[in-house]
């Protein structure tokens with residue numbers, strides 16, 4: 001579905017300062033279609049800031065990024081803060097990328113069930129736990145099989161069994177051709193990655 005080997009996510013010479021502090025200092029990375037890459041690094045090293053640039057929520061002071069501002073089918077995101085629409089049910093949240101793309105809504109219930117929240121589709125985000133919201137946000141991120149997926153600590157609020165289901169789903173998405181980049185501290189996520197990158201001192205290095 002997505003041509004293998006094509007670079008879908010890229011940062012080239014990216015610099016970003018916040019309030020005079022240089023957080024990203026010449027970041028280079030590339031993730032190709034079908035690749036599953038994890039990004040680790042100490043808290044405060046700039047992982048969230050980098051993902052925000054890659055998906056076009058923010059803009060670099062210098063350097064260039066791909067995909068940048070894009071549709072949900074080009075680039076789906078699972079932000080640390082989740083960003084679910086509180087006025088929509090979990091099912092409606094998950095269906096949103098398909099509706100925005102004018103595509104048939106299908107596979108939503110199956111995804112929720114696979115992530116262990118199959119009974120909760122008609123609830124609103126405020127009526128479920130944060131970990132359950134996180135799984136709904138993951139389902140929303142994968143439902144349209146985007147060209148790129150950026151996920152920020154997607155297993156941070158999950159128990160081991162739920163995390164395992166989430167990791168299996170993300171790995172399958174990459175195997176089906178999506179370029180997947182995940183900021184995480186979780187060894188179980190690094191374990192299934194094709195490559196592990198580390199963000200330290202404002203730059204990305206291979207682990």
Ligand SMILES: Nc1ncnc2c1ncn2[C@@H]1O[C@H](COP(=O)(O)OP(=O)(O)O)[C@@H](O)[C@H]1O
Nearest residue numbers: 018019023041042043044045046047048049050
């Ligand atoms: N929008 C912003 N405004 C000001 N400072 C920011 C902003 N985003 C990130 N920072 C700062 O950049 C640094 C990296 O933050 P962050 O990207 O959240 O790190 P990580 O995700 O690796 O824990 C922190 O010092 C943080 O305070």
Ligand SMILES: [Mg+2]
Nearest residue numbers: 047048080152
């Ligand atoms: Mg972060």
